[in-house]
Amino acid sequence: MAEYSALALLKNALTGNRDWKPAWRKPEPKASYDVIIVGGGGHGLSTAYYLAKEHGITNVAVLEKGWLGSGNVGRNTVTVRSNYLLPPNTRFYEFSMKLWENLSHDLNYNVMFSQRGVLNLAHTPAQLDDFARRGNAMRHEGVDAELMTPAQIKRLIPAIDISGNARFPIYGGLMQPRAGTARHDAVAWGYARGADRRGVDIIENCEVTGFLREGDRVVGVTTTRGDIRAGKVAVAVAGSTSHVMRLAGIDRLPIESHVLQAFVTESIKPFLDTVVTFGMGHCYINQSDKGGLVYGGDIDGYNSYAQRGNLPVVEDVMSEMLAMFPSLAGVRLLRSWGGLCDMSMDGSPIITTGPLPGMYLNCGWCYGGFKATPASGFCFAHTIARDEPHELNAAFTLDRFHRGILIDEKGQGATPRLH
Amino acid sequence: MASTRKAGQSAGVSAVARLSALAPVYRPGSHGNFEHGIGVALSEVVPTSIVQLAAWSGKEKKLIGIIGSVMGLALPDATGGGAVEGARAAFGVAPGKFLVSDDRDDLASIFAEAMEPDTGTVTDLSHGRTVIRIEGPEVEWIMAKFFALDFSLPAFPVGAGRSTAHHDIFAQIQRTAAEQFDIYVFRSFARSFWTALCRSCEEVGYEVQ
Amino acid sequence: MSSRRTETGGGRIDRSRPVRFTFDGVSYSGYAGDTLASALLANGVSLFGRSFKYHRPRGVLSAGVDEPNALVTILRGEVRNPNIPATMVEIHDGLVAESQNRFPSLAWDVGAVNQLVGKLLSAGFYYKTFMGPVVGPLRGTRFWMFCEHFIRRAAGLGRAGRMPDTARYEHVNAFCDVLVVGSGPAGLSAAKAAASQGGRVILADLDARLGGSANWSDETIDGVPAAEWAAAQVKDLKSRGNVRLLPRTNVWGYYDGNTMVAVERVSEHKERPNKGEPRHRQWKIRAGTVVLATGALERPLVFPGNDRPGVMLADAARRYANEFGVLPGEKIAVFTNNDSAYGAALALKKAGAAVVAIVDVRPDVSPEMRDLAGETEAELLAGHAVTATEGGKALSGIKVQRFDMQGGSLSGAERILAVDCLLVSGGWSPVIHLASQAGAKAEWNDSLQAFLPPKPAQKWVGAGAFNGSFSTAAAIVEGHAAGIAASGGTAAPLEPPSVEATPCRPEPAPVLEIGASGKSFVDYQHDVTAEDVRLAHREGFVSVEHLKRYTTLGMATDQGKTSNVPGLAIMAAALGKPIPEVGTTRFRPPYAGVSIGSIAGSRYGDLKPERLTPMHDWHVAQGATMQPAGLWWRPQIYGHPGETVEQAYVRETKATRGAAGIVDVSTLGKIAVQGPDSAEFLDRIYTNTFSTLPVGKARYGLMLREDGIAFDDGTTWRLGEQDFLMTTTTANAGKVLQHLEYYLDVVWPELKVTVTSVTDQWAGAAIGGPRAREILAACVTGTAVDNAALPFMGIVHGEIAGVPVMICRLSFSGEMAFEVYCGADWGTHVWEALMEAGKPFGLVPYGLEALGAMRIEKGHVTGAEIDGRTTACDLHLDWMLSKKKPFVGSAMMNREGLTAPDRLQLVGLVSLDNRPLNGGAHIVEQVDDKNPRNSLGHVTAVCYSPSLGKYIGLALVMGGKSRHGTRAFVSDPLRGRFGPVEIVSHHFFDPEGSRMHG
């Protein structure tokens, strides 16, 4: 398939853009594969891509029940960062960051990764100390981080309110300059195209309805498009994890599915070049290249598979956004939507072999899975190919909850709505 | 037993004047868009005593009886059921729980004496709550700005109480007349609540009494 | 510019009230009742804005909320409200509006250069390029970020301001039996029917004038002009006590439990709001049943040049003529695939325009339509299509060719017709957005070429054009039935009213695109063309969501209200599949853009209430620097002039340790735990035992979470056999109460215990220091405070200055200290009395900094150490874990992960370079300031210790206890602070407690 480039764009423009080919094929499922990946979201697609690229395993199918990228990769607020406190997370997300930094080239697809920085605002001295702790943790893992003063923040973001009159004055902030945003859909499409170019079958509108078993071992899946056998079956279905795993007889997991809402305003001229988070509550905001302010806040806080949220969170998020940017009161919300989050019991993910022989599980991304897409796929592919975790996901086990080896960034314990 | 409870859970009695939480922001007079009339009047009600009474499961009726005899108020046995008579008020706030208020300054002790431990508990909140009264023709409109409750008379009859919140501010509300509500808020939040209330009343014109 | 105002007509405007306003700095006049769009059209303005990508000149397409082109910024002083459709702005004197997305001016826009490279800027072009070189200075993300800088500046529509918005935004709650959305004939009829059943009814409409299409339809209802009929209905509704009318209200969200959200434009149509009046008011309406009478929106047709200013939806043109007395053109043509545009043509003819031609894609036009065409004196070109438009910033002509509806082919000679306005109609799409939001999928109707509402997933009923019933008579009948049904009533169906209307069959021809060469726009605002849709198809982006995301179709401010169905139709044709197999996108809130301020409401500018202690005003009057602590404000320091924060807290600490200090502890959570099972309950909740605590004594307690992690600590006082007063940390007060309530309600409902927050009931002052007891002795009456009467952890009751107080001898500072509690309303009185009594003894008030310094010296833990990850052992609180009884957390606290030897443990730190330590610094064995690594843990709290004369801190360090006496380093690359520290026990000061035990 043709490389994408400015030259190709020009050549096609001259011929009326009639020669572009599909970004990925639409193959019929084969009777069997070496690896089946259940879930055509960002993580499933990147897993397929790295299986092919890093491990030479190309006889792979990605099964997606709807349209490709219809899950969280298509409905998040596009932030990419590695500003974590706890070493297993910091290392993993920083590895992801490094993959992001070369991803467009790697995929020959512009995922529009823009390292515009992510700034966390602190509103009390104690919070600033907390951020310093996190920033220093990052620096001790080789990750970039800086503390900013209110005056520096004002220079970076002229519209922000740093007046001491604010209800929650800004004491400073933690900045990760290399963090930023990427175009979410492009990530799904880029990985799909990349995997497809390496021979992976991406099969949309193919819902898994059950698992084929030989004894304990998982040997394939039943789907709405027939049975498909496989040497290995990997599950990366985010909010649908409990549902899919139940088909394999696993009826309890340390996962709750919650709804997270996201919002976008109408397009406005450049207003905000950084990703900013508000510290008294939970609100994060960036401006897309199209001009819309893209923002979100807390999950609604109850189990849901509805992909639709309720009003209280909407009101909270809008209030917090205006606490940061009081000039935006007259700007209009254009659209809101909801995504399913697979909230784990400590707020950190699970990438593991098992829980059944022949099966591999990737879940528990809470609402931070987008930025993990490259590293998640990379590590999951490693885990599938080698039947053991990569050192970067060795901590993300399923049994860590029972053993008490938790990776609890927020220190909230087994209360998923608080992670 | 009763005496220890009286000692422990009451702030006690004193001749020393009590300082309102609203003192610096309480500005008597007419405010807002009052040229065409006053929509509501605001005031702070200063009952000497505010007491929470809680009955153990199965003892609710007994407690209602005790409230009846101590307060001289007959409470309907219904959600939020309450009654008001001058400065004496009582209303339900939760299953088996009631808020009573009165001019008597030792109300907690009186109830502690009147109530056996196997009936329930008595908790003095006289200092812990600030009571704001809002009355007038626009009262339902203003209340609707703050609380997601149906304030129409059939849905919220005189005497009845409700527990709810305005964002972070917990509030217990009793309808004390057709066009009058008493709002019990935590003392520490009272000033913020009052300020927000005044602001919302500007539209209809208001008077602080 | 010529006036396009008709001599008569225009039911909405008041010709006796001229209004002056400006657009792009030019002053215009209109009439009260005009929208910005109608007033500018009346002034002959045709150019309203520039499109998003190609910066093409655009006029007004619609007359309502679906407007994709004519977006303006409204200025109120320095406050800017961008992207407002001119069709939704009611003009008032002094209104200032600006066009957008153009530089330097609307007429001469350099961005229009994008049109020259239009083919390069095809759908998704940016995914294929801008990746930059693999090596060199622009490698990695840099080349893209360099390009992005310019792309960002070219994109975007209006500009947002930086000045805080001074307008007021507010919320109100409402409850009703029936909410009717839409006030056209169906909505009015529904509201009236529902009101007649006696329930509470709310009728809301986007527009300022209720009546919907009746206001411009040219019809008569029961013998009177429809607009008069509507006015009479509105008058009737207004007179009813159980009906609330909400004009100018966008019902934008359908949430669970029939929770409807609407925003009312309360005062923005006024030159200035009344005192206290909000700009926008958000209505949260809990409706028993919703009647959706939201009507339908007309769709344009897709053909080359269909975006030229002067191309307008047919019904919008009718509306301008009939409602506003404005002719959008003098010589008009009509291009349609259905009957409804004929009526519009006739209306414009009647209003004074010349109708040059009616171009209809259908070869067979009904006799009724032929008659109507005859009435307009227009040439009827059946089986024809418009293939191009001419003109620059205004339409000057159209090209027409014979069109074969079956194959879509064009044939025959091209005719050019000189017109200045082209009315288009591609059929109608019911406004099913709210029904879709409520949680179900729309259903495609092939004969109406439209998505119809789904089966209700919540409690709503539909009526009128929303249901696909496009005749007024049917709308009124359905509205009545819906109103009755929504009220739960039963009544005979309404006799259909007699409606005199132009004949009109609702079924359009299944033609939405004319495939001629040239840019044919599907999504006007985002410049998505029919070719873009086909390109998406070629590249495999064929599902409706992929189409939308790849081309940005339907993602503009109008949310695809006009472009959705045409876009799907083109994709369906490319796929050779019926439209429903391509799918429809799920509509999501809001229906139309809503101000962020309206959703934030009263919290805008305020966000959170303030919590103030009883002594707050005293602290402020004494010059304390106040600091937020959660929602509370607490004194940080009571600084003297010229003092730094450190100087102030060191002074306060020294004074306390040297004589006495007093601190406001009213913010500590206080929970009354009462009832016969209280002691048993506390034994289960706390790690240590409370059932053995005598009345009149207090005990320090520790709680764990169920998972074995430390949760909160505090003292609990036994005031009576069955009465305890529990104190919690300030931060966890709410969480602890909830924790207790959960166990009482869910886990141990058999326990007779009540828990009540009494935080606000008590003012608390902690007075400590070597002179503290003397100070108390000097002012407390009714009890002794000596060691016998008030031993450590003892409680006494007495009076201070005539106020009853409760005093417990306990210490956070490490000094001989007492917590004095009194009724909150007496807090300041008692505090002042204590200050007065303390004067001779050198009593000083101290704030959070000194409080922190003294607790660090004592090694007490707070939220910085009990951070949700540490165990009792980590904090050296294992002595508090009872082995005699189970308690919350006891079963899980010994799991392998919670007892691992490399866990972080609490230690003390002493700065060895005599420089301040920083909270949040890390601890390492070897400093490497260039490449910091191998963190062992982190600093949780720091201070200058006046008692030790050193900078000290607390830290959580891997294997901490085993490192006592060893040297390590703080590593704080963020602040460039590296230096040696000694790791010591966290008990820095008076570890034996001789001072507090006295």
Place this chain on the structure above:
Amino acid sequence: MLITCPYCGPRDVSEFTYQGDGNRQRPAPATKDLGAWNEYVYDRINPAGDHNEIWQHSSGCRMHIHVVRNTLTHEITDTRPARGGHPASRHHGAKS
């Protein structure tokens, strides 16, 4: 979303705090079976469909209530005081 508090009547969801899966049974306090405790604290059925759950009417009467709510539609079909005991007979989630 509205939740009908058995005491206060229908109230907005913003008045309630979600307290999670109501199917979980806390082991007897003295139980040493760590597996049972782990299951209680960490493991969830997480059904797509009717779900037994616990909410607290925290900005109202503060009662904890058992709620049966469909996680696909958010429709609530039952609410009752948590003090009434565990609704084991109405176990939801095993099949969804």
